[in-house]
Amino acid sequence: MKKLLTPEELARDDRFERADMMDRIQDPRNGSEAANRGNGRLRPDRADAPDAARALMHGIFVGEIQALEGAGRTCYDFEVGATGKLDDEEVPFELKLDMARQCWDEARHCEISVKLSEWMGTEIGEFGENAFLFQAACNPDPVLRLTGVNRALEGLAIDVFNTMKEFGDLAGDPVLEFCEDWMLADEVTHVKMGSDWLRKLTVNDKDRQKRALEFQRVVDKLFSFGGFRGEDEESPVHLARRFRELAGFDDAEMEEIAELSREAKSEVEERSRLAREANETASA
Amino acid sequence: MADSKKPRAPFAPWDRRELPGAFSVEETAARVGQYKWIEMKLFEALGGWVATVPELDIKMRLGTHCYHHAWHADLWHKRLPELREMNPERLTGPASPEVEAFMDAVAEPGEHDQTIEKLVGVYRVLIPHKVAAYTYHLNNTSTITDAPTIRSLKFALQDEMEDWRDGTLMLTSLIQSDEEVQRAADHQAKLEKLLVAAGGICGPGTIGDAYDLSGDPARLTVA
Amino acid sequence: MPTTVDPSTFTMVDFDSAEIAALADELARKVGLGDDVQIVIEVDETTPLGRTELVSLDPVHIRTESGAFENPKRIRQFSEDAATDVLGRYLLRAADRRRDGFGDVPPDSELTVPQRTAWEVSAVGRLARLGYPVRRQRWLYAFRNRYGFTDTADDAFEQLWHGDDLSWAEIDRLSETTAATNPGPLQR
Ligand SMILES: [Fe+2]
Numbered sequence: 001m002k003k004l005l006t007p008e009e010l011a012r013d014d015r016f017e018r019a020d021m022m023d024r025i026q027d028p029r030n031g032s033e034a035a036n037r038g039n040g041r042l043r044p045d046r047a048d049a050p051d052a053a054r055a056l057m058h059g060i061f062v063g064e065i066q067a068l069e070g071a072g073r074t075c076y077d078f079e080v081g082a083t084g085k086l087d088d089e090e091v092p093f094e095l096k097l098d099m100a101r102q103c104w105d106e107a108r109h110c111e112i113s114v115k116l117s118e119w120m121g122t123e124i125g126e127f128g129e130n131a132f133l134f135q136a137a138c139n140p141d142p143v144l145r146l147t148g149v150n151r152a153l154e155g156l157a158i159d160v161f162n163t164m165k166e167f168g169d170l171a172g173d174p175v176l177e178f179c180e181d182w183m184l185a186d187e188v189t190h191v192k193m194g195s196d197w198l199r200k201l202t203v204n205d206k207d208r209q210k211r212a213l214e215f216q217r218v219v220d221k222l223f224s225f226g227g228f229r230g231e232d233e234e235s236p237v238h239l240a241r242r243f244r245e246l247a248g249f250d251d252a253e254m255e256e257i258a259e260l261s262r263e264a265k266s267e268v269e270e271r272s273r274l275a276r277e278a279n280e281t282a283s284a
Numbered sequence: 285m286a287d288s289k290k291p292r293a294p295f296a297p298w299d300r301r302e303l304p305g306a307f308s309v310e311e312t313a314a315r316v317g318q319y320k321w322i323e324m325k326l327f328e329a330l331g332g333w334v335a336t337v338p339e340l341d342i343k344m345r346l347g348t349h350c351y352h353h354a355w356h357a358d359l360w361h362k363r364l365p366e367l368r369e370m371n372p373e374r375l376t377g378p379a380s381p382e383v384e385a386f387m388d389a390v391a392e393p394g395e396h397d398q399t400i401e402k403l404v405g406v407y408r409v410l411i412p413h414k415v416a417a418y419t420y421h422l423n424n425t426s427t428i429t430d431a432p433t434i435r436s437l438k439f440a441l442q443d444e445m446e447d448w449r450d451g452t453l454m455l456t457s458l459i460q461s462d463e464e465v466q467r468a469a470d471h472q473a474k475l476e477k478l479l480v481a482a483g484g485i486c487g488p489g490t491i492g493d494a495y496d497l498s499g500d501p502a503r504l505t506v507a
Numbered sequence: 508m509p510t511t512v513d514p515s516t517f518t519m520v521d522f523d524s525a526e527i528a529a530l531a532d533e534l535a536r537k538v539g540l541g542d543d544v545q546i547v548i549e550v551d552e553t554t555p556l557g558r559t560e561l562v563s564l565d566p567v568h569i570r571t572e573s574g575a576f577e578n579p580k581r582i583r584q585f586s587e588d589a590a591t592d593v594l595g596r597y598l599l600r601a602a603d604r605r606r607d608g609f610g611d612v613p614p615d616s617e618l619t620v621p622q623r624t625a626w627e628v629s630a631v632g633r634l635a636r637l638g639y640p641v642r643r644q645r646w647l648y649a650f651r652n653r654y655g656f657t658d659t660a661d662d663a664f665e666q667l668w669h670g671d672d673l674s675w676a677e678i679d680r681l682s683e684t685t686a687a688t689n690p691g692p693l694q695r
């Protein structure tokens with residue numbers, strides 16, 4: 001079996017359809033005022049709340065599949081090296097054990113997501129799958145990969161699960177609240193694994209630590225989805241500060257993610273403005 | 285109630301454990317290092333395959349099984365220093381190049397349409413051979429001196445049996461035509477031949493020698 | 508009839524106005540809007556969102572955003588199932604409002620979200636009986652979100668789903684009595 005897969009190579013059955021990121025970015029409708037009319041925080045009193053929650057749940061489901069695949073690939077892609085004498089492509093045995101444990105956790109999250117989707121009336125593959133979450137799991141440097149996946153992607157999972165847990169709580173949905181609460185516990189563990197390994201593996205290599213944190217910033221910004229996850233009131237998903245703290249994030253790090261999200265948001269707004277101007281010029 | 289000071293047999297009538305065993309400390313450490321290596325190669329392959337398997341239920345199950353074997357690898361890893369091997373990496377390896385070739389062949393199928401080959405390698409060949417090797421070890425090691433290894437073998441065997449059952453169910457559901465029956469059989473035969481050449485997953489003597497008429501190996505070791 | 512679709516040619520999405528018109532014609536016939544009823548479907552193709560409104564009853568004018576008819580798997584592509592779901596519900600709403608005996612209904616803008624959901628459940632149940640592919644669990648989930656995750660809410664859902672000639676007064680009464688039993692947020 002080959003090492004280092006790309007997102008395009010992930011295996012899916014016929015129910016799933018891959019959504020191309022470029023199609024979304026190049027959608028000519030992006031420039032409209034209406035397209036940028038935010039829906040705000042995901043709350044049950046929103047008119048579109050049940051369907052918005054279903055769509056988000058499907059996104060979580062495919063995200064869990066990709067998280068499972070990413071953890072599995074980290075078990076396979078790297079060789080085990082002797083502690084204290086690791087090459088850049090090697091990992092400690094114990095890191096692989098953590099990744100195998102994460103595989104089991106993510107497999108359970110996939111199972112939970114399937115059951116929750118049934119509960120919410122969503123079909124497997126009902127929505128297109130964007131495979132770009134897996135992109136973070138493609139980094140050939142294990143430290144950068146761990147940082148991108150376990151701190152950025154798994155951190156996003158904490159934020160999203162917290163949002164869904166609150167949603168289930170407010171809606172009075174005991175099944176959703178129960179499932180999200182359990183998944184949150186696992187995700188905090190996964191983020192903590194990322195924080196711990198980053199610290200351990202770069203204790204004598206500050207340059208690598210810098211590169212890893214830079215990679216995390218890139219991934220965190222990407223995963224802010226133009227302000228979808230952020231601290232502004234209209235962001236549907238907010239930073240779950242209490243749970244992130246448990247997982248090893250300090251205040252300054254969380255502030256930085258909030259700032260990245262604001263940047264991502266203003267970049268999207270700027271792109272929309274340009275698209276709108278281009279549309280107006282074209283129709284004039 | 286009986287007098288608490290009254291002497292009792294240290295091995296009660298129901299406790300028939302015996303002192304002798306077939307393996308010395310060094311032999312046990314060597315086997316345990318080989319087990320660890322096999323469990324590692326297995327969990328790595330299972331983890332790597334998750335992304336290459338389109339069948340959703342199998343994808344999720346492999347993720348679960350991946351952890352079982354990682355946990356076994358950890359049990360063996362932690363047992364090595366207790367067997368006087370302070371550098372666990374030294375003994376973590378295949379019994380021979382032939383065993384390594386076998387494990388490489390198990391992990392080799394990587395295409396999306398090779399789920400049958402992936403599952404055959406693990407659930408029809410490797411896991412049955414692990415059950416055999418672990419059972420042989422369990423039944424031949426000293427029930428008194430090597431109790432920690434026995435405990436780990438029992439935990440591992442329980443997982444192996446359950447995972448074997450899962451794997452058999454998955455394979456049974458996948459194999460639906462004469463051609464698929466043949467594919468599975470061909471791949472199984474290819475791997476079994478490699479194992480015969482290797483003498484077993486721990487090399488010759490993996491499950492003792494059934495043609496040795498000289499008696500109980502445990503008694504021989506201590507005599 | 509026939510239905511008019513505006514715009515007649517789409518440039519930002521891959522929709523076919525004739526296909527939309529044919530779908531609306533068939534739905535209108537099946538939901539019992541008379542042959543003489545004029546239908547206008549106005550699609551704002553400049554936005555990927557999916558809000559929809561019933562603008563008028565004569566003609567039956569439905570205004571929607573392109574996301575409402577979009578295939579959730581494929582960006583900018585038309586989905587017959589999505590369009591059937593949205594047009595079916597809004598044409599039934601128009602048919603109900605025009606039906607003798609349905610009773611006085613407040614304007615759409617004055618309906619609460621739970622009231623709208625109850626009416627939609629009644630519409631989707633009827634679409635299911637007309638043979639259209641609908642997902643009952645999706646609507647049960649939406650209904651529970653508005654009325655509570657309780658047996659009482661599920662009973663009300665069943666009545667709405669299976670009712671063929673419910674009046675607005677009956678829908679509203681079910682809505683009101685069920686809403687009163689909603690336990691609200693979880694107490695944890
Ligand atoms: Fe997860």
Ligand SMILES: [Fe+2]
Binds near residue numbers: 105157
């Ligand atoms: Fe996770």
